[in-house]
Amino acid sequence: MAEYDYDVLVIGAGPGGYVAAIRAAQLGLKTACAESRETLGGTCLNVGCIPSKAMLHASEYFDAASNGTMAEMGIEVSPKLNLDAMHAQRRDAVKGLTGGIEFLFKKNKVDWKKGHATFQDAHTVKVGDETVTAKNIIIATGSSVTPLPGVEVDNDKQIVVDSTGALELKSVPKKMVVIGGGVIGLELGSVWRRLGAEVIVVEFLDKLLPGMDDDVRKEAGKIFKKQGMELRLSTKVTGCTVKGKKAMLTLEPSAGGDAETLEADCVLVSIGRKPNTDGLGLDAIGIETNKRGQIEVDHDFRTKVDGVWAIGDVVPGPMLAHKAEDEGIACAENVAGQTGIVNHDLIPGVVYTWPEFAGVGLTQDEAIEKMGGDKKAIKVGKFPMMANSRAKTNHEPEGFVKVIAEAETDRVLGVWAIASVAGTMIAQATQAMEFGATSEDIAYTCHAHPTHSEAIKEAAMGVQGKPIHI
Numbered sequence: 305m306a307e308y309d310y311d312v313l314v315i316g317a318g319p320g321g322y323v324a325a326i327r328a329a330q331l332g333l334k335t336a337c338a339e340s341r342e343t344l345g346g347t348c349l350n351v352g353c354i355p356s357k358a359m360l361h362a363s364e365y366f367d368a369a370s371n372g373t374m375a376e377m378g379i380e381v382s383p384k385l386n387l388d389a390m391h392a393q394r395r396d397a398v399k400g401l402t403g404g405i406e407f408l409f410k411k412n413k414v415d416w417k418k419g420h421a422t423f424q425d426a427h428t429v430k431v432g433d434e435t436v437t438a439k440n441i442i443i444a445t446g447s448s449v450t451p452l453p454g455v456e457v458d459n460d461k462q463i464v465v466d467s468t469g470a471l472e473l474k475s476v477p478k479k480m481v482v483i484g485g486g487v488i489g490l491e492l493g494s495v496w497r498r499l500g501a502e503v504i505v506v507e508f509l510d511k512l513l514p515g516m517d518d519d520v521r522k523e524a525g526k527i528f529k530k531q532g533m534e535l536r537l538s539t540k541v542t543g544c545t546v547k548g549k550k551a552m553l554t555l556e557p558s559a560g561g562d563a564e565t566l567e568a569d570c571v572l573v574s575i576g577r578k579p580n581t582d583g584l585g586l587d588a589i590g591i592e593t594n595k596r597g598q599i600e601v602d603h604d605f606r607t608k609v610d611g612v613w614a615i616g617d618v619v620p621g622p623m624l625a626h627k628a629e630d631e632g633i634a635c636a637e638n639v640a641g642q643t644g645i646v647n648h649d650l651i652p653g654v655v656y657t658w659p660e661f662a663g664v665g666l667t668q669d670e671a672i673e674k675m676g677g678d679k680k681a682i683k684v685g686k687f688p689m690m691a692n693s694r695a696k697t698n699h700e701p702e703g704f705v706k707v708i709a710e711a712e713t714d715r716v717l718g719v720w721a722i723a724s725v726a727g728t729m730i731a732q733a734t735q736a737m738e739f740g741a742t743s744e745d746i747a748y749t750c751h752a753h754p755t756h757s758e759a760i761k762e763a764a765m766g767v768q769g770k771p772i773h774i
Contacts, residue, residue: 310336312639313429313438315421315584318346320616320628321444322405327636328442329412336438337414338421338431343402344409346446348625351468354401356488358394359471359495360656367498367658376699385499387475394471423585426609440611440639443599444632445584447577447617452483454554455544457573463551464544464571467492476500477570481553483541485512487655489574490528494657496570497533504534504566506541508558513655517667517720519686519706524661527702527722531658544571579618596620604644605635613639627651652734654727659689659703662726664734665718671708674717682717683709685743685766689723691773692762693754700724705763707733707743714742714767725756732757743767 310333314325317339325337343350368374369383409416419432428437449466451457459469470492478501482493485507497503505512505528511521512528512535529535536555542563543554553566579597586593589609594600599614601607607614615635616628627646634644655661666674668684675681690701703722710717719733736746746764751757765771 308427308437308439310334310415310436310438312336312440312442312636313338313417313436314442314444315429316346316444316446316580316616317341317344317405317416318444318446318616318628319348319625320446320632321346321442322409322632323629324442324444324615324632324636325414326408326412327633328639329414331636331640331642333636333640335412335414336417336436337409338417338419338429338436340418340420343398344405344416345398345402347448349401349405350398351471353625355394355398355471356467356491356495357656358397359390360491360658362390362393363495363498364658373699385476387499391472420583422583423588426589426611440613442605442632442635442639443584443607443612443614443618444616444628445580445618446628447579447623449573450576450578452541452573452575454542455483455571455573458546461546462570463546463549464573466573470496470570470572470574473570477568478502479504479568480570480572481506481551481566481568482572482574484574484576485509485535485537486514486574486576487653489572490524490655490657492572492574493533494531497531501570502534503532504536504568506536506539506553506555508538508540510538512537513661515653516661516663517706517718518669519704520661520663520720520722523703523722527659528657577617577623581618594620604638605631606638621648622651622653624651624653647738650734650737652730654730656727659700659722659724660726661722662730663718663720664730665716665737666708667718667720668706668708671710671717675710681711683711683714683743683767685709685763685768685771687759687762687766687771687774689756689759692723692756692759694756694758695723697754698724705729705759707746707760707763707767709743709767714744716741716743716746716764719760719763721760723756723759729757729760732760 312328312335314321314337329335417431476499480501482489482505493503512524538558551571605613615631617623630646637644652664671682685707689695689703706720708718743764751761
């Protein structure tokens with residue numbers, strides 16, 4: 305009789321968890337995955353990355369038809385919004401992808417244990433009414449919406465909602481207030497603005513998109529204002545009351561000052577996410593979380609408890625699905641005795657608005673700090689998308705590409721882009737940096753013409769002091 309039921313039990317079937325489970329099974333390990341949702345895929349596939357992109361894509365079509373963009377290209381249409389149909393295509397995309405993971409589990413012989421998982425000891429987990437033992441347990445429980453004190457979310461009423469509720473609005477609100485000028489708030493705010501809502505973004509900091517390069521953040525403010533969003537920067541929300549079908553917010557300057565009130569039909573709370581570690585029974589195995597509620601791990605994703613591993617949003621680092629996926633593969637390979645590695649210095653980030661915002665590596669300020677504060681220790685090349693032939697013909701003039709390199713070695717330290725397809729373009733930069741590319745390497749790599757990616761080449765040529773098209 306085997307000592308354990310499984311070689312590997314993964315807790316959580318999000319992008320990190322389901323990938324870890326499949327990879328472990330591919331490596332010949334008897335594997336199970338515990339998931340309490342009715343469908344696999346976690347937040348990303350069910351109520352996050354995938355459904356939001358479905359709404360973003362559909363709303364882009366509506367916006368292009370209604371704001372005159374299509375008419376400028378000789379396509380005269382008068383669009384009519386069918387919100388029920390738009391929601392239906394979103395749900396269909398989610399259904400197809402979550403069902404696809406269930407198929408992959410069966411194909412790779414991964415057992416799905418349905419229910420909430422709680423540690424009994426380091427090798428024993430209770431999943432629903434079942435007790436499961438495993439030699440190795442991978443925690444991949446993801447994250448959930450961070451609550452905002454003084455603002456109570458009730459998705460059912462559709463007045464004060466979080467990101468999940470914002471995907472299910474049954475009608476377009478007249479006025480939506482988005483609390484938080486980060487990725488989620490700007491993406492979902494963009495959806496409802498395109499469909500006709502007046503959108504006001506309230507951000508505690510003085511610029512949008514914290515964590516991105518400062519030039520990107522400055523340009524973001526200009527772009528979203530031009531699109532019609534009202535930005536209340538350096539402002540905090542101190543309270544919210546709901547009366548009837550309206551919400552009344554209390555606002556103050558972030559640094560303190562006189563309060564004001566703001567009425568809205570819908571309020572979206574999007575101030576960040578927190579690791580899902582409550583209810584796991586971590587105290588039963590002697591694991592404590594850090595100040596951010598994360599589980600500390602070593603380079604191989606081991607926790608301090610032998611046989612217990614952790615990946616994704618519950619460990620330090622950016623809360624991104626692709627980071628979790630790469631960690632899931634690497635962790636499974638480490639469990640199997642192989643060498644799994646993730647380069648956490650090169651995790652690209654993307655905002656899927658119009659245009660898209662993307663970056664990888666260091667910001668300009670971070671690069672200068674790394675060089676001891678010496679501004680001359682770095683070189684910067686910047687190329688505007690309005691000078692890119694593909695962007696020009698596509699009527700997409702907004703944005704730029706920025707390449708940051710070390711002056712002495714020319715090694716690329718960071719790449720930042722604003723373009724309609726910046727999320728796709730950033731993959732080239734990430735791959736180049738993974739292999740230690742210099743700006744000269746990128747500048748002298750032949751790019752197909754006409755493509756948006758030529759802007760990366762041109763920005764790299766700018767680092768070299770040899771720009772062609774500006």
